[in-house]
Amino acid sequence: MTAPTIPRGSHSPSQPTGHKGPGRRRGWLLHLGLLGGLILVVTPFVWMILGSFKTTAELRRVPPTWLPEQITLSNYQDLFERLDFGRYFFNSALVATAVTVGNLVFCSMLGYALAKLRFPGRRPLFLLVLTTLMVPGLVTFMPLFVLVANMGLVNTHAGLALPFVAQAFGVFLMRQFIIGIPDDLLDAARIDGAGEHYIFWRIVIPLTGPALATLAILMFLGSWNNFLWPLVVATTEDMYTLPVAIALFSTGQHETNLGLLMAGSAAALVPVLVVFVALQRFFTQGIAMTGIK
Amino acid sequence: MRPGRAREGLVGWSFALPFVVFFTVFMAGPILAALVTSFTDLRVTDIRSPFSVDIVGVDNYVAVLQDPIFHRAAVNTAIFVLVGIPLTMVLGLLTAVGLNSAIVKFRTLFRVGYYMPVVTSIAAVAVVWRMVLGAEIGLVNGILSVFGITGPGWLTSSSLALGSLIVMAAWRNMGFLMIIFLAGLQTIPRDLYEAAEVDGSSRWQQFRHVTLPLLRPTMLFAAVITGIGYLQFFEEPFVMTQGGPLNSTLSVAYHAYNQFSFGNYGYTAAASYVLFLAIALLTVFWFRLFRPQT
Known part of the structure; x- marks a missing residue:
């Protein structure tokens, strides 16, 4: 996951904000908000892609794991073989x-x-x-x-x-x-x-x-x-x-x-x-x- | 008619003809056929012998409007539309306004990320969301269990299932509205904001008095498109809950589809025309609501 970028000296010429402090804080908040939304939106996909590398046993485990403990390609092989x-x-x-x-x-x-x-x-x-x-x-x-x-x-x-x-x-x-x-x-x-x-x-x-x-x-x-x-x-x-x-x-x-x-x-x-x-x-x-x- | 005009007419139709042929056979024809069917007692068993079909007038429409399951489906669809459209539009607009700001970095990354759900097949979405919302091995309840909370069955509780599907639909469609609002925002001239800034108006005032009024035509477009789609609410319950539990996620389109698979073609046609009427009424409503201000 990408870290939020802090826009250094956030005043591009097209942004006629007068005050330096609030402008920078606004940039921070904006990126934080957008990033939060992005994480919520793409998490299901990340979950799916990580899951495709897990073994069936691991996928069935309670509570679920995030990263695959043992990366397997067998799911992808099965797509073509089975x-x-x-x-x-x-x-x-x-x-x-x-x-x-x-x-x-x-x-x-x-x-x-x-x-x-x-x-x-x-x-x-x-x-x-x-x-x-x-x-x-x-x-x-x-x-x-x-x-x-x-x-x-x-x-x-x-x-x-x-x-x-x-x-x-x-x-x-x-x-x-x-x-x-x-x-x-x-x-x-x-x-x-x-x-x-x-x-x-x-x-x-x-x-x-x-x-x-x-x-x-x-x-x-x-x-x-x-x-x-x-x-x-x-x-x-x-x-x-x-x-x-x-x-x-x-x-x-x-x-x-x-x-x-x-x-x-x-x-x-x-x-x-x-x-x-x-x-x-x-x-x-x-x-x-x-x-x- | 002058020969020149006749020739022009011929040329015009030579361009129109290929589309018109396919459109008539696969769109206009079926629309008419469905209308005729809605006044008959056509069933799947009559397909091979169309002359045994009787005209029954408005019986199918009466049957639809008196069907308690249809009532339930209509209420569910209404809730989905009333909650889902504002939710999706607000999320899409917020994201677009954020992304449209001049200081945002990684624009393409955000745009593609937010748009991913839109380009994903409902079949794949269902696989993922069943994993996310699953009662035992689901992601949401997995996170809740870290805090010692036992999460509910998001899709198996009749009071939560519709809400879960509304959230899922908003997740799936907000990216499309984001693109539409981004396109709309780009038509607003920058100097309007600069003028407002000179007048000393705050960010919120600028949004309220410049962005929102000038975005009305875009909002109309977004509301119409979303309304047409949401009133046909079907795929989410079809792949996630099969309309259950206890019909709590059965939509009008799903109910009509069920009647199609039972072979009740007359009923299906009548129900889908009722839905068409609702879509047309909602569209008229949006045009009234977002009428250009004078």
Whole structure:
């Protein structure tokens, strides 16, 4: 755990505080408060990661231990030897990639049309898409399941991914961003004889980087962590995604193996953390762009 | 219509079509199908022979509203929303204001740390929190036992379970609101604070009279998003308590899901439309509450 840093001479030029003493004390308190909150928030994760290196016997001990007395990697070995962890990982990655690519393409195309093109039905279409943002997932859950069952897609990758490849939120995000691109830029290209598809792919898309990054993060994480739908649609073990595998093994025959569960949960966290840490700067930008101001 | 406009219309729809096709099949269609179903007696056994299904008018809605289990679930959901939304919003706002201060070091570390619960799958969250809140080998009770206190069963007591899940939901969602509030705070011009400072107003006065009023649109956005999510309260009880003990953590969405798994599709559809109505009403309420001040 990192110690709180005392901001030495806490007056950066942008901080026009007049008094030296109170300013420094404020910095102290602020860091202390933030650190306290951070410890509360991440303790469960630290607990989980430490636990994944403990033996089952140690995990069952009362009172619980903090640091593993005897570090073991057997939980991680078991993930691949006793469970088909690689397969769940592959399923999660494939579905999340399909969902992300689908939304990037479909939402940016419709976002462009709604923001910059005139066509009959444009307003009602936008209103319809916005309204569905409020509809609880449960409303569509049952009809979707019946639909996917009748299409013969239960227990397939297509059945896991298709219902999520065109999401309303993405359209909203892309439209809000593309509206900000100056019309003059597009008109100039039109005068030069460029078609709308050329303009979209060669001018608009290169300018929407941060919005596309935000959408990609949200869609990838959403799909990677999606729980209820794959729990119902994936019926055999070879179609399980990571959350389904973790949930089922935590209530089924593997109940007693806490170490295995903690190792699986920790390993499932790695890709999302990598994606988030790499792209988190775009994230605040992208959220700010959805027009909350 | 001039030929130019007709062509423009065609081009517009050529961009819209791919999304619209998927959206119609997998979103708009199912929404309509659920509405129709809510007025029928459709059950899982009728799926293959849809013509045996009868229209029963508003019977399903009457059944939902008279169901004592639904009442219990509605009360639980209301408590979760009424306590959970203010709690999560205050935590998110506090963290964002703290992190937005110019003197904070290790910003990325804090941001990633606070955001971790948001990017973690509920399945993994459940594994960890069961360990944290467990009655015997749990972390919280382990710490309490150091002080000689025997901690209660946080998830097995019908008076504590809902409260535990509210804390867990706040923990899980405050990072998202933090990001939203950070984005909102960055739109407030710095010179407003400098002007307030010149006028001799205290930190608290600045927060009260500059930050809060200018953050109203962001608060509206945060409240709407959190309200939509929290009224659908489902995953926490599903993985942690299965709605128990004694239905003390059963939510409306969970109750409707149970009816789905029993095959009562008409009832499920009606219950989920009641939930939709509640979400729409809450959203209208937020728009009233955070109406721009004149």
